[in-house]
Amino acid sequence: MAAQRGEGDGVVTRPGETGTEAPADVRERARAIPEAAVARLAVYLRVLSGMVEQGVTTISSEELAGAAGVNSAKLRKDLSYIGSYGTRGVGYDVEVLVSHIERILGLTRKHSVAVVGIGNLGHALANYGGFPSRGFPVAALFDIDPDLTGVPVGGIPVDHIDDITTVCAEREVSIGVIATPPQAAQAVCDRLVSAGVQCILNFAPVVLQVPDYVEVRKVDLAVEMQILSFHVARRADEAAGDVVNGIGVDGVVIRP
Amino acid sequence: MAAQRGEGDGVVTRPGETGTEAPADVRERARAIPEAAVARLAVYLRVLSGMVEQGVTTISSEELAGAAGVNSAKLRKDLSYIGSYGTRGVGYDVEVLVSHIERILGLTRKHSVAVVGIGNLGHALANYGGFPSRGFPVAALFDIDPDLTGVPVGGIPVDHIDDITTVCAEREVSIGVIATPPQAAQAVCDRLVSAGVQCILNFAPVVLQVPDYVEVRKVDLAVEMQILSFHVARRADEAAGDVVNGIGVDGVVIRP
DNA sequence: TCTTGTGAACACGTTCACAGCT
DNA sequence: AGCTGTGAACGTGTTCACAAGA
CATH class of the missing domain: 1.10.10.10 (Winged helix-like DNA-binding domain superfamily/Winged helix DNA-binding domain)
Known part of the structure; x- marks a missing residue:
């Protein structure tokens, strides 16, 4: 798929050119x-x-x-x-x-992260301690608001969104985190991609369109809530149905 | 599974008692x-x-x-x-x-939400507009810090974490959101469950243990980052391997 | 003619159950 | 005796390809 993936769905999967030999153990293994x-x-x-x-x-x-x-x-x-x-x-x-x-998992390398969109969520992300601790240093922050540029958040000065391409390339960002409003997300994504970022974590509630070689994962609050809602509803329906048939929720016969 | 689920993995799946008849169309359908x-x-x-x-x-x-x-x-x-x-x-x-x-998806009902842990993320969640808009009113906020109790965040006063059970039951909370530090998460979860909450969205980086009838979904930043890291690494390995065999990343023969 | 709806084929992921080591 | 590692069975989810219907 050339698109997103949420809780357990598919992921960008390039066809699969096998074609290696001898000391390919780790690589082969990783692929599998x-x-x-x-x-x-x-x-x-x-x-x-x-x-x-x-x-x-x-x-x-x-x-x-x-x-x-x-x-x-x-x-x-x-x-x-x-x-x-x-x-x-x-x-x-x-x-x-x-x-x-x-x-x-590739945690022996450092993966520099850029966070785009320094709103509520962006702040929370920039200040998130567990981030750098495990080899994911936050190397850049971006926002569209010129008043924010230069202001340090969590120790890193915010750059303007127009500089994504150059700054990301400079600082060798390998993972881009999109925490912008939905309207801005696709444009931001395009810039990240043109800066050479191949992995994106998307918090914006939109389906990003990206080239096949870019890996997108999404965290979508609304979708999560709606999945839970589905289960609440199913549960209620079940209970209703079971009682209608004289069977209680836990299999106890209420009206045989 | 009686546990979590992140991006696309399994979900709590109660066995599956079928046993309904006539106007069971919606219910039957939902189950399937x-x-x-x-x-x-x-x-x-x-x-x-x-x-x-x-x-x-x-x-x-x-x-x-x-x-x-x-x-x-x-x-x-x-x-x-x-x-x-x-x-x-x-x-x-x-x-x-x-x-x-x-x-x-059950969006015709209202699903009251409680957010526990009013730190950076909790604030972001409490202020998140897309939340109430689609039938998920935030009905309660909780934190362990007594200085916060009574302080309104996003229009709702924070209650103390000790009151989870009573307040959630009172306000008929059907979805609990855990945004606490990891150490506190399991205890908070237990309280939510004893308050009758059957659906939990967990942002804390821990595996929650819950009874079978409770549905947990998790949003785990560290896991997401590490999955992306895996793909960065795999990609690098592939590139290296392909070049070793004289084949460039896009299939172009570099050294035939 | 065009697009839906779906059986059948397929691929992927999970679980079982036991052989193989320690 | 105990626990890992894994082939084989199973189940779920995806894709194909075409019949049915507007």
Whole structure:
């Protein structure tokens, strides 16, 4: 797909030119990891980091799965995509796992981030501590309001939106975060792309149109709320229906 | 799964007791809609709302699919889950579609929202305009800081976190939004659940443990960034690999 | 003729269950 | 004896391709 992806849908997937040989292990492996597994690996990584701090050195698939909210078979399969780093009969060495997941997720490099749109959300993002801590330094901030240019937010001076292309190229931004109003989002996106940014995290409630080689992920509050709304409604309908048929919500017969 | 879900992964899925008959059309239908389709329906709804404002009255699957960033077969299948409201040879009536999608997503009811954790993000959420506009009135705000209690944010006075249970029950909150630091999230979640909240949107970077009947969706910035990081890395590896084999990124032979 | 709606084929992701190691 | 790693079975979601209908 040449477009977005929200909670678990598809992602930009370039066809798939295989054509490598010998020491292609890591590359080949990375290519084969299912998208859904990548998202979970990030979760495992966080849980494992917590374990390290608690001094845990070894963990079984069952324990880690429980803490990550998945079943253990899935966890083991996910880990098998990145290699076999467990010990049968024992479990996984926590630090070893952490370092392998970090490697696969590309967290050994620094990925400079640019945030565009310094409103409520942009401020929150610029000040978000967990951002730089894990190798995602905020390298640039942009806004369309000339009064903001030069003003430092979270320690970084805001640049004008017209300078996106040059500043991003200069500072080697690899991830662009769009936190603008929806009307501005596509134009901002186009500028980011022409600055060479290939990964975009979009908070604006619009479907961005991008070239195939650009990866967009979206965080869409309205969509999330509406999905929850759907479940509230379904639940209510179910309850109503079940009672109509004389069966209570939990299977108890109310009117047999 | 009895846990979270982020960008496109699984969602709490209670087993599936079928057992209804006659006028069960809507209910039965709702139950059958794939989770992934629900997320897209919300996107179609937004696109269609824009169309209404532009005065568009009819739209083909091809056009709508383009605007929503999906392919037209998928769009038609998604719409078919909610019924057959198109006209062959012509397309869909925009207003008809809007009202059917709204009905299916449960947007005809009001869903009161409580936001817990009035920090940077909580402020942004409380002030977010698109929230109440579409049937999600913010009915309560909570924070642990006693200095904040009583202070109005976005027009609503903040209550203390200890009052979650009573206040949420009183105001019939159906969706809880957790915007606290990670350490506080599970405790807040437990209180929301005991107040009867069955749908939770979690911004805290932790895996919440909840009973099966509670639906949790999570928005996890760190995970999103790491997924993008993975793609940056994969891309770099690919490029390296391709060049090693004498093939450039776009298939051009550099060293045949 | 044009576009929808959908069965059938396919691809992807999950779960099961057990062989293989420690 | 215990836990990992994984082939095979299963289920869900996507895409194809065309019949049905305006």
